Amino acid sequence: MRLEYKYIVALVSVFGLFMNLIDLTIVNVAIPVLSTELHASPSQVQWVLTGYLVALAVCIPISGWAGDKFGMKRLFIISLVLFTLGSALCAFAWNVESLIFFRLVQGAAGGLLTPVGTALVFRAFPPNERSKASALIVIPTTIAPASGPLLGGIILNHLSWEWIFLVNIPMGIAGIFAATLLLHEWKDDNPGKLDFPGFVLAASGLGTLLYGVSRIGGVGLSDTQGWAFGIIGLLILGIFIWFELRTKDPLIDVKLFQDRMFARANAAQFAGFLGFSGGLFLLPFFLQSVRGMTPLEAGFMTFPQAIGVATMAPVIARIYPRIGPRRLIMAGLTIASVTTLPFVFMDTDTNLWFLRGMMYIRGMGFGLLLVPVQAAVFATISISATGRASAVFNTTRQIAMSFGMAIAAAVLVSRLNTYNIEQVTPVHAIAATNSFNDAFLASFILIAFGILVASFIKDKDAAPTMEKT
Numbered sequence: 001m002r003l004e005y006k007y008i009v010a011l012v013s014v015f016g017l018f019m020n021l022i023d024l025t026i027v028n029v030a031i032p033v034l035s036t037e038l039h040a041s042p043s044q045v046q047w048v049l050t051g052y053l054v055a056l057a058v059c060i061p062i063s064g065w066a067g068d069k070f071g072m073k074r075l076f077i078i079s080l081v082l083f084t085l086g087s088a089l090c091a092f093a094w095n096v097e098s099l100i101f102f103r104l105v106q107g108a109a110g111g112l113l114t115p116v117g118t119a120l121v122f123r124a125f126p127p128n129e130r131s132k133a134s135a136l137i138v139i140p141t142t143i144a145p146a147s148g149p150l151l152g153g154i155i156l157n158h159l160s161w162e163w164i165f166l167v168n169i170p171m172g173i174a175g176i177f178a179a180t181l182l183l184h185e186w187k188d189d190n191p192g193k194l195d196f197p198g199f200v201l202a203a204s205g206l207g208t209l210l211y212g213v214s215r216i217g218g219v220g221l222s223d224t225q226g227w228a229f230g231i232i233g234l235l236i237l238g239i240f241i242w243f244e245l246r247t248k249d250p251l252i253d254v255k256l257f258q259d260r261m262f263a264r265a266n267a268a269q270f271a272g273f274l275g276f277s278g279g280l281f282l283l284p285f286f287l288q289s290v291r292g293m294t295p296l297e298a299g300f301m302t303f304p305q306a307i308g309v310a311t312m313a314p315v316i317a318r319i320y321p322r323i324g325p326r327r328l329i330m331a332g333l334t335i336a337s338v339t340t341l342p343f344v345f346m347d348t349d350t351n352l353w354f355l356r357g358m359m360y361i362r363g364m365g366f367g368l369l370l371v372p373v374q375a376a377v378f379a380t381i382s383i384s385a386t387g388r389a390s391a392v393f394n395t396t397r398q399i400a401m402s403f404g405m406a407i408a409a410a411v412l413v414s415r416l417n418t419y420n421i422e423q424v425t426p427v428h429a430i431a432a433t434n435s436f437n438d439a440f441l442a443s444f445i446l447i448a449f450g451i452l453v454a455s456f457i458k459d460k461d462a463a464p465t466m467e468k469t
Contacts, residue, residue, distance in 0.1 A: 005124065015178065027148075030164055031049070038095055052103045052104070061206070062202075063111065064391035147303060150303045212229030221413075221414045253385065266393060271446060271453050286433075301356060309367040311367070320371060332370075335368060336365035337448040419434075
């Protein structure tokens, strides 16, 4: 039996998305190793992460226009080529400065890859099958970041740090060949002109904002320079929105947020990913620094969350047309928030199997959230606007993940400073655990706030995605 084209598109796109998104977290566990091997300070090595996130955020906004202009298939392949090349260059970096530069190349390619891959999938599936498409996209969206610490731990346990980047090369080459041979081209006959002023404003605003947020995450809530960059970034983004509302061919169609379903689903996603990413950052750090686990052991602790998402996603895809997005999203955020609470009260003696169980159920909660969000957010978006809508949707997610990790890190660092702890080790177990508890509390509050946001979603707005096939 021949596989339908829409599923071919989904498989090829998911392959590319997985490779990109796993790089968001796989490097996290290698930071201490990179610091030692490259003779770099912690603040320098932090830019290996921050540079990737900033480049990713800067390039996402242009992806919608570029896909419409040059063709979705062509841009997807170019992005895969650049990402694979960037990965190879990272593996051969000779110092921390060269590694940071090559990570910028990786991040820029990833900023194009993720929204274009998402748009390809949602163009291939009709509106009434968007829940099926969402279930497929959820796989890389959540399993990749959750698998990063595990895969990174396995690599560092048996190989050198270079292999964290080298593993992308065979996957990238396979993705390039698959996309070239199997995908059909799609582009807009009237994409409009590139909104260059809008691109400059979006790039500088997002880059400045994320740099400020990353500084606060590394230094703590008292970092005035970080707050200054963050406020400047927000002001630039405010000017960007004002400009986009008045230009003929906007880089990002801000008017998309006039669509009630699009705006509210994005808001629910934002709240969910704030807490999701915060937890993924905090747990491996706690287990390695306080409980003395290896990177591999810590990775196995986060992986049950990915299994929980994979378990729930196909189930939600089937029941979504009957239930609708509102109750599913609220239920998912409720489960995710309730299962975050045990981490607020954990100590150095908390049973590890209990924590694994909470991570699994937490993953099921995120599966309940993400499938309906991704199905409903494009419910009333036209086919021609899907590329730019995907750019907005992925920008929202990227900013949420960056904010979530930075907020969790900022609370943690500030609490550690209160206890005068400069470096977290098992020697400071009690005070460090209290600091991690408070950081998890911040993540819990952010997820719980999402329940309120989701309560404003109206199922009737998502009606096109709820028609039975």
